[in-house]
Amino acid sequence: MQICFDNLTLGYNRHPAVHHLRGEVAAGSLLAIVGPNGAGKSTLLKGIAGELRPLQGRIDRNGLQRRQIAYLTQQATLDTSFPIIVHDFVAMGLWREIGAFSGLDRARRARIETAIASVGLSGLEGRPIGSLSGGQLQRALFARVLLQDAPLVLLDEPYGAIDAASVRDLAALVRHWHSEGRTVIAVLHDLEHVRQEYPETLLLAREVVARGDTVSVLSEANLLRARQLAEGRGEEAHAAICHSDRLGA
Amino acid sequence: MTETLSSLPLFSPFIEFGFMRRALAGCLALSLGATPVGVFLMLRRMSLAGDAMSHAILPGAAIGYLIAGLSLPAMTLGGLVAGLAVAVLAGGVARNTVIKEDASLATFYLLSLSAGVLIISLRGSSVDLLHVLFGSVLALDDAALFLLAGFATLSVVVLAIGLRLFALEGCDPAFLARISRLAPLAHYGFMILLVLNLVAGFHALGTLMAVGIMILPAAAARLWVCTLGPLLLIAVLAAFFGSLIGLLLSYYANLPAGPAIVLTLGAIYLLSMVVGPLGPLASHWRPDWHFER
Numbered sequence: 146m147q148i149c150f151d152n153l154t155l156g157y158n159r160h161p162a163v164h165h166l167r168g169e170v171a172a173g174s175l176l177a178i179v180g181p182n183g184a185g186k187s188t189l190l191k192g193i194a195g196e197l198r199p200l201q202g203r204i205d206r207n208g209l210q211r212r213q214i215a216y217l218t219q220q221a222t223l224d225t226s227f228p229i230i231v232h233d234f235v236a237m238g239l240w241r242e243i244g245a246f247s248g249l250d251r252a253r254r255a256r257i258e259t260a261i262a263s264v265g266l267s268g269l270e271g272r273p274i275g276s277l278s279g280g281q282l283q284r285a286l287f288a289r290v291l292l293q294d295a296p297l298v299l300l301d302e303p304y305g306a307i308d309a310a311s312v313r314d315l316a317a318l319v320r321h322w323h324s325e326g327r328t329v330i331a332v333l334h335d336l337e338h339v340r341q342e343y344p345e346t347l348l349l350a351r352e353v354v355a356r357g358d359t360v361s362v363l364s365e366a367n368l369l370r371a372r373q374l375a376e377g378r379g380e381e382a383h384a385a386i387c388h389s390d391r392l393g394a
Numbered sequence: 395m396t397e398t399l400s401s402l403p404l405f406s407p408f409i410e411f412g413f414m415r416r417a418l419a420g421c422l423a424l425s426l427g428a429t430p431v432g433v434f435l436m437l438r439r440m441s442l443a444g445d446a447m448s449h450a451i452l453p454g455a456a457i458g459y460l461i462a463g464l465s466l467p468a469m470t471l472g473g474l475v476a477g478l479a480v481a482v483l484a485g486g487v488a489r490n491t492v493i494k495e496d497a498s499l500a501t502f503y504l505l506s507l508s509a510g511v512l513i514i515s516l517r518g519s520s521v522d523l524l525h526v527l528f529g530s531v532l533a534l535d536d537a538a539l540f541l542l543a544g545f546a547t548l549s550v551v552v553l554a555i556g557l558r559l560f561a562l563e564g565c566d567p568a569f570l571a572r573i574s575r576l577a578p579l580a581h582y583g584f585m586i587l588l589v590l591n592l593v594a595g596f597h598a599l600g601t602l603m604a605v606g607i608m609i610l611p612a613a614a615a616r617l618w619v620c621t622l623g624p625l626l627l628i629a630v631l632a633a634f635f636g637s638l639i640g641l642l643l644s645y646y647a648n649l650p651a652g653p654a655i656v657l658t659l660g661a662i663y664l665l666s667m668v669v670g671p672l673g674p675l676a677s678h679w680r681p682d683w684h685f686e687r
Contacts, residue, residue: 194572212573222568227437228620229565237562240573245559273620293573 147172148193148209148297148328152202155185155192161200162188164352170330172296175323177343177359178332181375184349186332187219190299193330206297212241215295217286219302219332225275231285232270235261238292260288265314280311287315298322300331304338316342336363350374407645414641416534417651420542420598421637424607427546428591429633430553430626432608434584436616437564443496445605446503448592450480452510452601455526455593460517464525466537470593477589480506485585510601529600531651532644538597545594549587560584561622599652606656607633614663617670636662 153166163185170176178186191197192204195211236249236257243249249257261270264284269277277285283303290298300319304312320342322329333339339346339359346362348354350371355362400409407414435444454476458468480502488495514523534542553560562570563580571577595604611633615625640655647654667673 196572212575214572216572218568223566224437224439224564227561227565228616228622228625229561230621234565237566237569240562245556245574245576275620 147207149205149207150202151205153192153199153204154201155188155197156200157188157197159200162351163192163349165202166353168353168356170328172328173323173326174328174330174345175319175343176328176330177339177346178330178349179334179336179339179346179363180349180354180371183351184371184375185351186349187301189349190216190301190330190332193297194299209297213295214297214299215290215293216299217290217301217303219305223274225277225282227275228273230271230273231261231266231277232257234274235285235288235292238289241293256292260291261285263291263318264288280307283307284311284315287318291318296327298327298329300329302332302334304333304335312338336368339363403646404642407642413532413534414645416539417531417598417641418638419539420531420534421607421641421655422634423539423542423546424591424595424598425611425630425633425637427542427549428595428604428608429611429629431549431584431587431591432605433612433615433626433629434553434560434564435588436609436612438584441605441609441613443499444588444592444608446499447477447481447588448596448601448604449503449507449510450499451477451506451589451592451596452526453506453513454479455596455601456510456513459522459526460513464522466535466541466597470541470597473593473596474589476506477592478586481582481585481589485581507601525600526596527600527602528650529596529598529603529652531598531641531655534598542594542598545590549591552583552587556580556583599655603652603656606659607637610656610659610663611636614659614666614670617663617666617673620672632662633659 147169149169150166154161154164155166156162162183166189178189180186188197192199193206194214194216195204195206196216236253238260239249239253239257243253258267258270261267264287266281266284266288269281274282274285287303298319303315307315316338319329319331331343333343340363343359345357346359347356348362348367348371351374354371354374355364355367400406408418432444435441451473454472454474455469456472457476458465458470458472462468480499484495484498484502487493487498491498493501510526511523514526559570559574559576559580560583563577563584567577570580591608592604595607598604599607611629612625614632615629618628619625636659637655640658641651643649643658644651644654668675670676
């Protein structure tokens with residue numbers, strides 16, 4: 146499922162966070178988005194997910210509907226004190242098939258079991274989600290994404306506060322999604338992890354600093370430029386870009 | 395048989411007096427209809443919003459009263475219209491301005507409550523005002539009972555059909571909004587259920603107490619179990635049992651019925667705090683009780 150950016154500018158309350166993005170993400174890509182804090186990485190993901198209307202330009206998802214995108218946000222909006230057990234929570238990933246009213250047949254129950262097993266949570270199906278550790282909860286969220294069976298998977302800092310073993314297991318799952326031909330776009334901080342796992346990278350600092358194969362994108366020169374842009378030396382440049390845009394428009 | 399039962403202080407008031415039976419039937423309807431809504435209200439962290447909404451129905455009911463006196467249909471219709479209007483307006487303000495939902499609801503409920511009291515005092519006596527604020531569970535007529543039963547039936551049916559929707563809306567609303575077109579239906583459907591049950595509760599317990607039978611049994615039940623089904627069941631049982639005891643207290647000790655019921659429900663909540671397995675004390679006294687919250 147190809148995604149095209151056409152002069153895309155995203156932001157909040159008329160303050161742009163990502164400027165003038167152009168290019169495309171080919172179907173089946175495994176793309177990492179990296180960059181300093183405030184670079185607009187999460188904003189871009191939100192834009193791709195269709196939850197933020199562009200200030201300018203457009204995103205073409207080639208007919209992919211919002212409900213067909215699996216989007217794991219950085220701060221999970223879920224209320225972990227809600228009295229729901231892991232099995233039922235993960236099962237909500239099947240919503241597109243079962244909706245609000247259909248029941249779970251045997252085949253679907255088996256899929257839920259498989260999803261829970263593949264994130265290593267077997268045996269915890271009956272536990273309330275509130276009793277899970279941070280890593281376990283992230284595994285449960287991945288299991289839900291798994292059941293969503295989405296052609297496009299968006300992950301926003303999925304390994305934020307979890308241990309190495311969980312990262313290893315969940316990264317294997319991401320590789321598996323990639324091998325199934327799904328498009329996976331992940332916002333990540335750990336550059337070492339990106340070098341190991343992601344063939345393509347987009348380095349962002351409110352504008353595209355570099356884009357392409359991971360090794361060349363994550364060069365010292367590019368990372369330095371991204372830092373400089375983020376530290377404010379880029380601010381004036383951005384102001385200028387937008388100013389001239391406004392004049393032009 | 396009837397004679398032996400009527401000699402028991404637990405049953406005799408209900409056997410001897412029709413108004414006590416009606417009150418009990420009204421409380422049963424509220425326990426079945428309003429309490430499950432209260433469970434979801436609590437789980438969505440909207441307990442106080444429910445309280446605000448209960449005040450919001452007052453001016454509508456008061457206008458109904460101004461036009462038709464203590465008339466059931468007029469006050470019901472007025473209450474429904476006012477409650478739904480405030481739900482939609484408060485939600486709209488919260489979504490479209492910097493005012494957050496709690497502040498938005500608070501502004502509307504403060505205005506509603508004062509407007510309601512003002513309107514009633516324009517025409518009515520302080521007795522009427524007391525009736526509106528504290529209900530009249532001991533004076534439920536046939537029409538009021540049918541209304542309570544009808545709203546309760548509707549509420550149970552809608553909750554049963556939409557259970558998964560309401561559960562996901564409470565647990566992970568952003569996820570629901572992403573994967574389903576029904577998300578707005580879940581939100582506004584729930585608000586409609588809330589207003590329906592508040593208006594029902596208003597007739598029996600008054601605008602100040604209607605939320606009591608929603609939130610107190612729900613909070614008590616939360617201290618016993620940690621899955622949704624049992625939570626709903628225990629809350630309903632607690633609500634009905636509390637109403638029964640409250641009515642008896644009011645009968646024998648000559649207390650106003652509404653506050654007696656709500657205080658009994660409060661006592662059940664406090665008791666659950668002490669002995670409920672998820673309460674703060676049980677886990678302190680009995681560390682070997684290992685319940686998952």
